Amino acid sequence: MEAGTAAMLLAGMTLLAQTARQPAPEAARIVQAAASMLALPVNARHMLVIDDASGKVLMAKDADAIVPIASITKLMTAMVVLDARLDPDELLRIVAADGEPSQRHGVLGDGVRVSRGTALQLALLPSENRAAAALARTYPGGRAAFDQALQAKIRSLDLKRTSLSEPVGRSPANTSTATDVAKIVAAAARYPDIARITSLREARVAVNGKARLLHNTNALVGGAGWHIALSKTGSSNEAGSCLSMRMQSGGRHVTVVLLDADGARRRAQDADQIRAALATTHF
Incomplete structure (x- = not known):
């Protein structure tokens, strides 16, 4: 049996075990919820859905496997800054040490100056790597001090299966689990600036005195029927396509983590299936 299937089965069995303590109507609902959970065909190799109010795990698939998380790293960088x-x-001021310019945006060339607030928006909304690197480089005490603060943040959030070696997410050595990423999302949600920036579909900022339009890397944000309060994507060859977000669906607020999906389209389809399941199933 594959690890993901086993994890889904275990989660379903946990729900089924609750039936012994419930009246018949409630037991029937639990059975239905477990069946829906097991049948949900998500493409992502690692998945976790948590009810924000109760902390209850609603869906899971190999959620404790340690894997690369790419630019989801930037949530941690933003919190440290x-x-x-x-x-x-x-x-x-953007410098060569901040890494190669992005081919997608071409906004932050060498010598470009942006405010720290704008750099934060660039790092979180279009996931601009050079912006995140600049935020870490200009941390008081420089990159070494930032790295120390980052490790302290990992410890303070009790992220026992998370290892981050740099602030951007370029390195496949930046690893975590779906379970730990859910903790990162919960912590990031307590920062109004992070929640505000990442829940925007787009934003205009000034770069070298010119207005630039930034787009959220999560195309679901602002879409019809989507109520997303915080979001961060990640993507690399090693990490696949990743998504972490807080959203409202089926009358509840939930955290959704998807790691290692086969591209942004499949990742979005997974999220849509999860939203539909939450809207029709009472866990």
């Missing part, structure tokens, strides 16, 4: 309470209006 915001914890330092730095001036959001301070101008940061």
